[in-house]
Structures are given as structure tokens and as C-alpha cells.
Amino acid sequence: MTEIVKASTQEVDAFDGFTDAIEGEEERRPQQGAFVKFTNEATWTVNGEVIPATREFVIVDVQRCVVKWPPNIDDGPPVEKIFLAPGQRYPDVEKMNAETPRAEWRKGPDGNMRGPWQAQHITCLLDPKTMDRFLYPTSTVGGNIAVRDIVDKTKWMRRLKGEAVFPLVTLSDVFMNTRFGGRQRPHFEVVKFVAFGGLEGGPTALPAADKPITTEIKPPTAKEATGDTIPF
Numbered sequence: 001m002t003e004i005v006k007a008s009t010q011e012v013d014a015f016d017g018f019t020d021a022i023e024g025e026e027e028r029r030p031q032q033g034a035f036v037k038f039t040n041e042a043t044w045t046v047n048g049e050v051i052p053a054t055r056e057f058v059i060v061d062v063q064r065c066v067v068k069w070p071p072n073i074d075d076g077p078p079v080e081k082i083f084l085a086p087g088q089r090y091p092d093v094e095k096m097n098a099e100t101p102r103a104e105w106r107k108g109p110d111g112n113m114r115g116p117w118q119a120q121h122i123t124c125l126l127d128p129k130t131m132d133r134f135l136y137p138t139s140t141v142g143g144n145i146a147v148r149d150i151v152d153k154t155k156w157m158r159r160l161k162g163e164a165v166f167p168l169v170t171l172s173d174v175f176m177n178t179r180f181g182g183r184q185r186p187h188f189e190v191v192k193f194v195a196f197g198g199l200e201g202g203p204t205a206l207p208a209a210d211k212p213i214t215t216e217i218k219p220p221t222a223k224e225a226t227g228d229t230i231p232f
Contacts, residue, residue: 001182010195012178014085024189026044029189031123032133032135033125033132033134033135034042034046034047034132034133034134034135035134035136035137036125036134036135036136036171036226037133037136038136038138038142038143038171038173038185038186040064042080042173042183042184044171044186046134051171053171054170055127055136055170055171055173055190056127056128056129056168056170057125057126057128057134057168057169057170057171057190058125058128058167058168058194059124059125059126059150059165059166059167059169060124060125060166060170061123061153062083062121062122062124062147062150062151063122063124064083064084064085064088064119064120064121065081065083065084065097065119065120065122066081066082066084066089066091066117066118066119066120067080067081067082067088067117067120067139067163068081068095068116068117069106069116069118070082070106070116071104071106072106072107073106073107073108075110081114088210090119093115093118094115094135095119097114097115097116097117098115098119100116100117104116106162110144119139120137120138120139121137121138121143121144121147122135122136122137122138123135123136123137123138123140123147123188128168128194135145136186140184140185140186141176141178142176142185142186143185143186145176145185146185146186146187148187149157149187149188150188150190151189152171153167154166154167154193163195164195164196165193165194165195166189166193166194166195166196167188167190167193167194167212168190168192168193168194169184169188169189169190169191170188170189170191171186171188171189172186172187172188172189173185173186173187174187182220190204191203216225
């Protein structure tokens with residue numbers, strides 16, 4: 001496991017204090033970034049270009065929201081988004097759809113009419129080399145499995161290490177059985193876990209361009225993994 005080098009507590013410029021928030025706005029705001037898609041051909045793309053299987057990302061957040069789609073499937077993005085606070089349960093989406101007039105329903109890819117409201121996960125990705133940010137929104141069964149899997153692994157690692165660690169992943173796919181036959185679903189392949197920090201000693205502590213800005217952290221021991229306090 002690796003740790004991104006830790007920052008000095010002394011603020012050297014206005015980057016740390018920068019904000020464009022407006023007084024009275026909710027403190028937790030949606031993440032920004034280019035949208036990543038998992039296609040029917042089991043490829044990951046951004047802006048129509050295939051993402052290399054070796055490209056690594058840090059999953060820095062998983063947001064949850066309920067979105068309302070326009071009646072016409074070709075009318076673009078959701079017309080409304082309700083973001084949930086950490087720990088907040090999803091509302092009853094089926095009830096929300098049942099209470100929505102049928103005129104606002106839309107025809108799905110299967111040809112059946114469906115309510116406009118959907119529960120959605122949004123995985124927030126950071127390229128640790130370029131600092132570019134990306135978002136992977138999903139309401140599919142396979143996408144939700146991928147999100148729950150990486151969240152579960154991260155929770156376990158945090159229990160073992162006792163610190164805020166984040167998964168460094170590549171974007172992959174795995175086989176999934178469905179009632180219509182098998183298909184590939186999205187999968188986040190864990191490379192290692194990282195802990196965010198900054199730079200000790202100010203900006204002059206940046207490593208050389210050909211060296212990574214991470215240092216090795218020992219993986220959890222067997223004792224940490226089992227919680228066993230009896231000496232061997």
C-alpha cells in the first residue's frame with residue numbers, strides 16, 4: 001500500500017483557502033469532472049475515447065443521488081437531482097414514480113414505459129498523475145454491484161489501517177449472470193490503497209519529475225486482519 005506524501009500545516013498561498021461557494025449554499029456540493037461511461041461492448045470511455053486498461057485512478061468519493069429524467073430519452077441529462085447526505089437512506093423511488101403523472105414517464109431501452117426517477121451512484125475518480133477528475137454515474141445493476149464492491153473493500157481496509165485510505169484502481173470488467181444470459185459488468189480492479197497528504201517543507205519538496213509522489217506503506221499484518229492480540 002502507498003501513501004501520498006504529507007503536507008505542511010503552514011499555508012503557503014491561497015490555494016487551500018480558495019472557494020467559490022455562495023453564502024447559504026449547502027456545504028456538500030456535487031463533484032465536477034468529465035463523465036466516464038461503461039459501454040455495451042464492455043469498454044470504458046471518456047468523451048468517446050477508450051480509456052486504456054492500465055490507466056490508474058484514485059476513487060476519492062462515491063456520491064448518491066436521485067435523478068429525474070425528461071420524458072423523451074433523447075432530451076439530454078436529468079432535469080432534477082437530489083443529492084443524499086452521507087448515511088442518508090434513499091427515498092422510495094418506486095413511490096416517487098407512482099406519484100408522478102404518466103405524461104412524465106419515458107420509454108426505456110426495452111420499449112417499456114418507466115417512471116422518470118432513478119436512484120444513482122456517482123463514483124468520483126482522480127487521475128493521480130494529471131489531477132484530472134472524472135465522474136462515473138450509474139443506475140444499472142452491474143454498475144451498482146461494482147460500486148458496492150469497492151466501497152466494501154475500502155471500508156475493510158480503513159478498519160484495518162485506522163486511517164483515511166482510498167483505493168487506487170484500474171477500470172476493468174467481470175462476467176455477470178443475468179436473466180437474459182451472461183454479460184460483462186463494470187469492475188474496479190484494486191491496484192493498492194493510498195492515503196492523501198501533501199508536501200512537507202513546502203513546494204520545494206516536490207519529487208523529481210521521473211519519481212512517484214508516493215511512499216510505501218506496509219500492508220495490514222495477519223494480526224491486524226484478524227484482530228488477534230495473542231502473541232505468536
